[in-house]
Amino acid sequence: MLYAIFCYSCEDVVGAWTSAEDAAVMSRLAIVEQKLAVTGRLGPVARLLPTTTAVTLRKGREVLVIDGPFAETREQLLGFYVVDCDGLEQAIDAARELAMANPGAGAYEIRPIGLYRPVAVRTVLGGAMKRFGA
Amino acid sequence: MSEMASMGGAGMDGAWIDAALTAARPQAVAALLRYFRDLDTAEEAFQDACLRALKAWPKNGPPRDPTAWLILVGRNAALDGVRKRSKSAPLPSEELISDLDDAEAALADRLDGEHYRDDVLRLLFICCHPDLPATQQVAVALRIVSGLSVRQIARAFLVSEAAMEQRITRAKARIGAGDVPFDTPGPLERAERLNAVAAMVYLIFNEGYSASGEAVQAKGSLCDEAIRLARLLLRLFQGEPEVMGLTALLLLQHARAPARFDAEGAVVLLEDQDRGLWNRRMITEGLALIDKAVRHRRPGPYLVQAAIAAEHARAERAQDTSWARIDLLYGDLEQLAPSPVVSLNRAVAVSKVAGPEAALAMIEPLAPRLSGYFHFFGLKGGLLLQLGRREEARAAFDQAIALANTAAEASHIRLHLDRLMTDGAAAEK
Known part of the structure; x- marks a missing residue:
């Protein structure tokens, strides 16, 4: 079974870390990631840019593009895509197409990815390639 | 417990609490100021809450919403103080004190509002x-x-x-x-x-x-x-393009910080900077914010300045810089926020696109208004030097040194002068 693990925290607190603190956390996390990677169990890893960079497409009779992150608590996170785009407009177009394919209620939050590590393919067991279709 | 707090042997370390208190400060002091309508009381209340947090959080774990916790505890602490000073002051409502968790949740909800x-x-x-x-x-x-x-x-x-x-x-x-404006603004x-x-x-x-x-x-x-x-x-x-522009501008400029000075502390000009040292994460964030702001189609001065900084950030090498686009953007900025300094900056782009003569012609009329401005004479000297007008260049550089604000600025111009001297000596031989 594949699992996604979503990271939640206060971004203003994380934003108040010094760069040394930030680097220390990242290197501690890297040790855990490495453990998963060598057994072929680690998929893509992403660190998102702050929510201030987000826009949200709100589905409905007409698709609305709103500045800011998804902020409702009535709806739940059901899935995600990673898309490679020339810029925000192209990402919005992609989300718009998704919205047309799946109309009704809900929203897509579009957030740039600041750090992205695709599947680690050079693993001991080589299982990651099969598992993640790489 | 947050991810940070549960990591490592140190448990919830001091760094996390420091960061949480720092992050909460503007919001917490702002809310306490509305409540007490007095800056000193608000600051003291926050200070008090921080001291209590330093004691309570390592023991009990961090609260779900540190800001709400600090506001509530700060408010109660300050009210205690007021109560001690004046017995007749009304007591804070009981449930606020006895049931901190519920109150914190309610306050956290309200914090999201206008x-x-x-x-x-x-x-x-x-x-x-x-x-x-x-x-x-x-x-x-x-x-x-x-x-x-x-x-x-x-x-x-x-x-x-x-x-x-x-x-x-x-x-x-x-x-x-003065009158601190406590009414809700229109x-x-x-x-x-x-x-x-x-x-x-x-x-x-x-x-x-x-x-x-x-x-x-x-x-x-x-x-x-x-x-x-x-x-x-x-x-x-969230919907203000100028705030996006401002944030982007600061990020894109600060991204260059690691490359702006050499080991001796001397200024390294933009075109000479090692772009590999620029902070990619800040650049990515800055560019993403510009992308967002541009959608509003009403560019303001911050956004245009950010767009200019973005042109530099996008150029992998100095020679890849699109000076024509920068020239156009400075043209926009001259319309939105006219100032002789903006025109002076535009002249740099013009010198790259149309040559030093055109740039010199552009800055001449600025002379009366920029007669006390270091960069005016620095640029003027540089343009004259490019045109081979050495004596005039030397005079401009001398004026620049006299107006330099920092030792680094002065020593940078002195490099030009030294080069003029050595080139001159070589030419005379």
Whole structure:
């Protein structure tokens, strides 16, 4: 079974870390990631840019593009895509197409990815390639 | 428990608490100011809450919403103080004290509302008091909003701690004597406040960015502070393209910090900087914000300046820079916010696109208004040098040195002069 693990925290607190603190956390996390990677169990890893960079497409009779992150608590996170785009407009177009394919209620939050590590393919067991279709 | 708090053997370490208190400060002090309508009381209440947090959080774990916790505890602590001073003051409601968890949740919900947004804006806005000179606005904002110690601020402004203490106390007295606007602002007034506050955040940034030599270390943190405040503003005013532009501008400029000075502390010009040292994460964030802001199709001065910085950030090598686009953007900026300094900057782009003669013709009319401006004579000297007018170039460089604000600026021009001298000596042989 594949699992996604979503990271939640206060971004203003994380934003108040010094760069040394930030680097220390990242290197501690890297040790855990490495453990998963060598057994072929680690998929893509992403660190998102702050929510201030987000826009949200709100589905409905007409698709609305709103500045800011998804902020409702009535709806739940059901899935995600990673898309490679020339810029925000192209990402919005992609989300718009998704919205047309799946109309009704809900929203897509579009957030740039600041750090992205695709599947680690050079693993001991080589299982990651099969598992993640790489 | 947060991810951080549960990591490592140290449990919830001091660094996490420090970061949480720093992050909560503007919001918490702003809310306490609305409640007590007195800056000193609000600051003391927050201070009190922080002390209690330092004791309580390592024992009980961090609260779900640190800001709400600090506001509530700070308010109760200050009310306790008031109650001790005057027996007749009304008591805080019982359930607020006895059931902190529920109260915290309720307060956290309310914090997301408009009220809260105006609180933070008000706190920032009172620092922009028109009677206060720019440097004092910056000092007061750093003390009250960012919570920097007087010692840190004194170091950044290269004055003694006692002098800075006095300056801040006087400035705060001035703020206290004026009318602190506690009414909920209308849309127009809110926009005006936002403008003033954005300008002040930019001032804080510039105070850090213009530092050189010894002061870089002490002032560098001001740039980080300004970026933090800009992000905070943007979280509160998510649909404002100028706030996006301001944040992007600060990020894109600060991204170059690691490359702006060499090991000896001398200025490294943009075209000579090692672009591999630029902070990619800040650049990515800055570019993403511009992308967002552009969709609003009403560019303001911050956004245009950010777009100019973005042109530099996008160029992998200095020679890849699109000076034609930068020239156009400066043209926009001249329309939006005309100033001789903007025209002077545009002349740099013009010199790259149309040559030094065109640029020189462009800056000549600026001379009367920029006769006291270091960069005017620096650029003029450089253009004259390109045209082979050596004697005039030397005169311009001499004037630049006389007007230099920092040792780094002066020594940079001296390099040009030295080169003129050696080239001249070589030519005479």
